[in-house]
Amino acid sequence: MARPDPRYRPGYLLLVVMLGQVILISAQVSSRADLSVVEVITFGGFAEVQRAISGAVSGGRRIWTGYVGLRHLQQENDALKRQLAEAQVELQDERAQADRSRGLERLLELRAQSRLATAAADIIGAGANPDFRTVTIDKGTSSGVKPDMSVIATAGVVGRVVVASRRAAKVQLLIDRNAAAGAIIERSRAQGVAVGGGDDRLRLEYVSGVADIVTGDVVITSGIDGIYPKGFMIGHVEIVEKNGPAYKRIVVKPAVDFQTLEEVLVVLTPTAAHEAGSE
Numbered sequence: 001m002a003r004p005d006p007r008y009r010p011g012y013l014l015l016v017v018m019l020g021q022v023i024l025i026s027a028q029v030s031s032r033a034d035l036s037v038v039e040v041i042t043f044g045g046f047a048e049v050q051r052a053i054s055g056a057v058s059g060g061r062r063i064w065t066g067y068v069g070l071r072h073l074q075q076e077n078d079a080l081k082r083q084l085a086e087a088q089v090e091l092q093d094e095r096a097q098a099d100r101s102r103g104l105e106r107l108l109e110l111r112a113q114s115r116l117a118t119a120a121a122d123i124i125g126a127g128a129n130p131d132f133r134t135v136t137i138d139k140g141t142s143s144g145v146k147p148d149m150s151v152i153a154t155a156g157v158v159g160r161v162v163v164a165s166r167r168a169a170k171v172q173l174l175i176d177r178n179a180a181a182g183a184i185i186e187r188s189r190a191q192g193v194a195v196g197g198g199d200d201r202l203r204l205e206y207v208s209g210v211a212d213i214v215t216g217d218v219v220i221t222s223g224i225d226g227i228y229p230k231g232f233m234i235g236h237v238e239i240v241e242k243n244g245p246a247y248k249r250i251v252v253k254p255a256v257d258f259q260t261l262e263e264v265l266v267v268l269t270p271t272a273a274h275e276a277g278s279e
Helices: 006-114 272-278
Strands: 118-126 134-137 150-152 157-164 169-173 180-185 191-196 202-205 218-221 233-243 246-254 263-267
Touching: 134 157, 180 233, 202 233
Parallel strands: none
Antiparallel strands: 118 134, 118 263, 134 169, 150 157, 150 263, 157 169, 180 191, 180 218, 191 202, 202 246, 218 233, 233 246
8 A cells, every 4th residue: 555645744634634623613603503592492481481480470469569558548448437437426416515505595595585483304205106296304393393384495385294203204295186275366466276286287276257367477375274374486377268257277387396396494483374273
């Protein structure tokens, strides 16, 4: 076998070295390309996982933050509601106290004007039977209250005491169907009897056919019944009907609003007619 010419040995070596470098560079390029694809795929998948985890964590954080915020907001709302309710109760109590003070002031003025011995009382109950219009007051015999004493309010006549215990009394309202009071028309001085109808109106009966009575006339107590002092307000004539020369029907609207009545005065001073009758 022929051996290579020694003169060409360096060229062969250079060729081998260059070929090896080319092969190595090609392998490196191919390997890097393959690794880049894998790395890209791996990185992309892992990035999506990270994205999903990050989104879930962020969503959970937002949900938790919103939940905590809502709980805090709910607590604040509950606290504000409690404060508002307390303020409303205080306001109502202040209004009630103011209304009561005004009512007591009016009663004191009435007491001073009437020059009668009276006992102030609060209404603490109403009659359970609608056929009998009565109320219960918180003053009784220990305060000098007795049956047949008249009961008045700042607006006018309320009724009379029918039953009295030591610390309370039952008052028959003037609008009760069994109640009546001597009455007189303030303008014309025509007389009659104001009779309860069981509802919220009175009837003026036993009136002379020649009496001068018109709608709007003021009706006051005459004092002849021996219970109610003379000159106290009963109400206003609301309806006047005549049948020929006689009066058919005269309806009186009471001066007192019995639905809103809260405080009254019991007249302890006997009327002149009552004193005359007892002699």
